[in-house]
Amino acid sequence: MTSFLYDNFTALLRNFGVPLIGIAVFLVIWHVIAARIETSLGVMPGPVQVGQQFLNLVAEHQAERTKAAEFYQRQQERNAKMLAENPGAEVKTRSYTGRPTFFDQVLTSLITVMTGFVLAALIAIPIGIVAGLSHTLYSALNPLIQLFKQVSPLAWLPIVTILVSALYVSDDPLLEKSFITSAITVLLCCLWPTLINTSVGVANINKDLLNVSKVLRLSWLTHVRKIVLPSAIPMIFTGLRLSLGIAWMVLIAAEMLAQNPGLGKFVWDEFQNGSSNSLGRIMVAVIAIGLIGFALDRGMLSLQRAVSWDKSSALR
Amino acid sequence: MTHLELTQVAIEFPTPKGAFKALENVNLKIQKGEFVSLIGHSGCGKSTVLNIVAGLYKATTGGVILDGREVDEPGPERAVVFQNHSLLPWLTAYQNVELAVKTLFKGKKTKAEIKEWIEHNLTLVHMDHAMHKRPDEISGGMKQRVGIARALAMQPKVLLMDEPFGALDALTRAHLQDSVMEIHAHLGNTVIMITHDVDEAVLLSDRIVMMTNGPAATIGEILQVNLPRPRDRLVLAEDPHYNHCRGEVLKFLYERQRRPGEAATATKKPDAVVTPLPERPQLRIVA
Numbered sequence: 001m002t003s004f005l006y007d008n009f010t011a012l013l014r015n016f017g018v019p020l021i022g023i024a025v026f027l028v029i030w031h032v033i034a035a036r037i038e039t040s041l042g043v044m045p046g047p048v049q050v051g052q053q054f055l056n057l058v059a060e061h062q063a064e065r066t067k068a069a070e071f072y073q074r075q076q077e078r079n080a081k082m083l084a085e086n087p088g089a090e091v092k093t094r095s096y097t098g099r100p101t102f103f104d105q106v107l108t109s110l111i112t113v114m115t116g117f118v119l120a121a122l123i124a125i126p127i128g129i130v131a132g133l134s135h136t137l138y139s140a141l142n143p144l145i146q147l148f149k150q151v152s153p154l155a156w157l158p159i160v161t162i163l164v165s166a167l168y169v170s171d172d173p174l175l176e177k178s179f180i181t182s183a184i185t186v187l188l189c190c191l192w193p194t195l196i197n198t199s200v201g202v203a204n205i206n207k208d209l210l211n212v213s214k215v216l217r218l219s220w221l222t223h224v225r226k227i228v229l230p231s232a233i234p235m236i237f238t239g240l241r242l243s244l245g246i247a248w249m250v251l252i253a254a255e256m257l258a259q260n261p262g263l264g265k266f267v268w269d270e271f272q273n274g275s276s277n278s279l280g281r282i283m284v285a286v287i288a289i290g291l292i293g294f295a296l297d298r299g300m301l302s303l304q305r306a307v308s309w310d311k312s313s314a315l316r
Numbered sequence: 317m318t319h320l321e322l323t324q325v326a327i328e329f330p331t332p333k334g335a336f337k338a339l340e341n342v343n344l345k346i347q348k349g350e351f352v353s354l355i356g357h358s359g360c361g362k363s364t365v366l367n368i369v370a371g372l373y374k375a376t377t378g379g380v381i382l383d384g385r386e387v388d389e390p391g392p393e394r395a396v397v398f399q400n401h402s403l404l405p406w407l408t409a410y411q412n413v414e415l416a417v418k419t420l421f422k423g424k425k426t427k428a429e430i431k432e433w434i435e436h437n438l439t440l441v442h443m444d445h446a447m448h449k450r451p452d453e454i455s456g457g458m459k460q461r462v463g464i465a466r467a468l469a470m471q472p473k474v475l476l477m478d479e480p481f482g483a484l485d486a487l488t489r490a491h492l493q494d495s496v497m498e499i500h501a502h503l504g505n506t507v508i509m510i511t512h513d514v515d516e517a518v519l520l521s522d523r524i525v526m527m528t529n530g531p532a533a534t535i536g537e538i539l540q541v542n543l544p545r546p547r548d549r550l551v552l553a554e555d556p557h558y559n560h561c562r563g564e565v566l567k568f569l570y571e572r573q574r575r576p577g578e579a580a581t582a583t584k585k586p587d588a589v590v591t592p593l594p595e596r597p598q599l600r601i602v603a
Contacts, residue, residue, distance in 0.1 A: 208402035211372055214390040216419045216470075226415060230406045309406030309450075 045280035050287070053280035061101040068096040100261050102281075106288060109251060109262030112179055113296075116186025117247040121240060123187075124194035128236070129228060131195070132202025141199075149192035153185050153250040157257050160184045178260040185254040186247045193242035201235025202228055230309060237304040244300055248293045263289060319348040319506055320369070320474055324378035327364060338364050340532040342378070344525060346474075349504045353517040355565060356527030356536075357573060362510045365527075366476050369508060370396050382473060392420050395467035397477040401459040403451045409462040410447040413437055416466050437469040438462070440502075441495055457488035461495070468499065477509040481516065489513075490549065493520060501546060514569070518561045519549060526568045536573065539564050 027047045034046040045053070079091040100108070131138045164181050205228060213227050255264025267285050270278040325342040328335040338361045346352055354362045367373040369380050371390040380387040387394070403412045413434045421430060438447045441461040451459050460480055467475055480496075481489040493516060500507060500520075511517050517524045521541050528536040541561050543552065552558040 206402075208398050208400060209404060211370075211390070211396065211398065212402050212404070214372060215370065215392060215394070215396050216416055217391055218419060222419065227404065230404070 039279065041274060041279050042276045045283060049280045050283045053277060054284045056277070057102040057281065057284060061103045064098050064101045068098055071096045071098075102266060102284070102288075105262050105266045106292070108179075108260065109255065109264070110292070112182050112255070112260055112262055113186055113244075113247050113251045115179075116183040116251070117190055117244055119183070120187045120191045120243060120247070121194055124191050124239070124243070125198050125236060128195045128198025128239070129202050129224060129232070132199035132232070133224075133228070135203075138199055138203070145192055145195060148188075149196075151189075153189050153253050154257070156185050156188045157181070157254060160188070161258065176260070178255075178258045181258040182251060182254040182260040182262070182264075185258070186250050189250040190243040190247035193246065194236070194239035197235045197239025197242070198232060201232035201239075204235075205231040233308055234304075234310065237300070237308065241297060241300045241304075244296055245293065248289075248296060252289060318345045318381075319350075319383065320346040320508075321381045322365070322369070322378070323381070325365070325368060325375045325380065326377045327361075327368065327373060328376045337532045338530055339368075339375075339534065341534045344535060344538075346506060346508070348506055351500055351507045351509070351520055351522045353521040353524045354508065354510045354527060355512070355514070355517050355524055355569070356533070357529055357569065358512075360527045360530050360573075361533040362527055363478055366396075366478050366508060366510055369474070370394050370476050372396075392416070392470040393473045395470040395472035395475055397460070397463050397467045397475065397480045399479045399482055401451070401456075401463040403459055403462055403466075405451050408448045408450050409438060409443055409454070409458075409465075410434060412451075412462055413466045413469050417469050420470055433469060437465040440468060440499055441465045455488070457484050457492060460484065460492060464492075464496070464499070468503070468505075472505065474506045474508060477507065479510050479512065482512065489516070493549075496520060497545075497547065514562055514565045517565060518543075518558060519547060519552065524561070524565060526565065526573075529573055537568055 031046040031048070034044040037044040075093065079093070082089045082091055127141070131141050161181050164177055164184065168177060168180060209227055209231065213223050218226065251262070252264040252267065254260070255262040256268045257264075259265055259268075263285055267282050270281045270285070322342055322344040326337065326340045328337050330336075342365060344352075354365060356362050364373060368375050369387065371387050371394065374388070382394070390396075403409075404415070407415065414430070417425075417430050417434050421433070425433060435444065435447070438444050441464050443458060443461045443465060446454055446458060451462070454462075460483075464477075464480070467477075477496075481492050484492065496507075497520060499505075509517075509520065518541055524539040524541060525535055526537045526539065527533050539561060543555065543557060543561075
């Protein structure tokens with residue numbers, strides 16, 4: 001009994017205690033060192049100041065939401081009054097144009113990264129499958145893949161910006177140019193891992209299963225649907241997880257330069273702003289970026305578990 | 317008329333050191349409903365013969381004729397039971413058979429008939445109790461049963477079995493051998509089976525085709541097994557003809573085809589051969 005309790009206790013300690021100690025040690029070191037560094041924006045913020053900045057950002061968000069609610073209330077009352085005085089009056093409904101808060105920016109970032117990532121997956125998976133099935137096509141694509149996967153988002157961005165400006169011309173654009181530029185840059189950078197892993201997964205299907213398909217004389221489409229896709233799912237997901245990680249990293253840089261109103265722009269604006277709070281607010285953003293990246297990866301893992309037939313395979 | 321005929325079959329595999337001749341001068345005629353075993357040492361090209369009949373390999377010279385038509389590609393009339401079952405791991409036993417049945421009988425059978433036919437074949441191999449389990453949830457013997465059910469469900473003219481029981485323990489193997497005899501008696505399929513196991517070959521076959529060692533392997537001897545069916549392994553253990561057949565195969569394998577440095581130089585699959593084995597006399601008489 002004692003040993004059972006002891007075992008449980010050590011397991012608990014290992015699973016939760018040790019990571020918590022790691023975080024605590026990090027915070028203490030941060031706190032001690034930060035207090036000694038004098039920057040142009042004052043003393044470097046420690047964990048406490050960063051926590052305060054987070055609360056400030058929450059408060060700003062709530063204040064902004066209250067203002068928005070009040071704006072809509074006033075607008076409604078005004079319109080109701082106008083209609084009461086003159087039923088034929090033309091009433092105008094405007095949407096609230098306040099400053100985006102930190103949390104609005106997080107949401108923008110998430111939408112942008114998912115747009116780029118989903119488009120990349122929609123392009124990369126079919127091409128990867130076809131390239132995996134055809135050795136010739138793979139040989140033709142491989143040099144291009146190896147070449148372009150090396151390119152940094154900062155190099156793509158100017159090209160994408162100019163092309164988007166040239167090709168996306170509309171008087172009443174549905175989507176912001178900065179959004180499209182950021183999403184396409186994300187797409188160009190996160191295409192490759194999915195493409196490579198899908199084609200490798202498809203090319204390495206168990207030969208016996210291919211023979212089964214041949215004996216049954218499965219049509220090309222059935223072959224892909226029934227044999228190729230399920231076989232390659234684990235590799236496709238490995239690629240997707242790598243791609244999503246890259247997409248999230250690239251996004252921050254892309255948003256900074258493209259001025260897409262997301263986390264990247266938040267960091268850039270705070271940097272330009274240079275108030276005594278800026279460093280703390282940027283650090284809140286850094287931690288948020290890390291946490292969201294982690295959550296995205298876990299999300300992909302759960303999706304993989306849900307989709308994959310091999311529930312026993314070790315997924316981490 | 318001959319049902320299945322192999323004429324002057326030879327095959328070469330390209331290797332970095334030039335072509336490797338795996339088979340040469342393979343001639344074999346098989347009657348409808350006959351059960352034929354191919355036996356020989358590892359790497360002698362038994363599987364290659366089977367793969368040529370299946371259409372998975374193309375003979376370099378010579379060819380295979382089934383019911384008057386040349387075999388040039390794989391097809392369901394020559395269903396294969398693979399050595400390692402080759403079930404799709406993401407499908408249940410039922411779904412694995414269903415894939416074959418739906419592919420072959422779409423438009424020819426109604427939904428109900430398809431379901432009935434799948435269940436019928438799984439029952440035939442005694443897998444009706446576990447037909448909704450996935451391959452990783454059932455034993456090796458059960459997987460092989462499902463593999464046989466899938467092949468049978470194709471209603472093949474010839475059933476090709478590539479060491480179907482090679483990876484199974486002795487008891488499971490005996491159960492499956494009984495099942496295969498039962499099915500063969502019931503359906504009367506033509507069967508070509510590859511085996512390592514002398515008892516298995518004698519118990520199941522009408523004829524045993526013994527192969528010489530590679531490279532350039534060919535048929536060394538063919539033994540007729542004139543034992544009445546149905547056969548019972550316990551009764552046969554005492555049977556003089558059974559023991560005679562057994563002795564003949566053993567003599568062929570271990571006297572006339574004994575390899576110098578047995579198995580040490582054996583290569584399992586022809587496509588795994590990187591350095592061709594040195595030329596050696598086709599029949600090495602030891603004695």
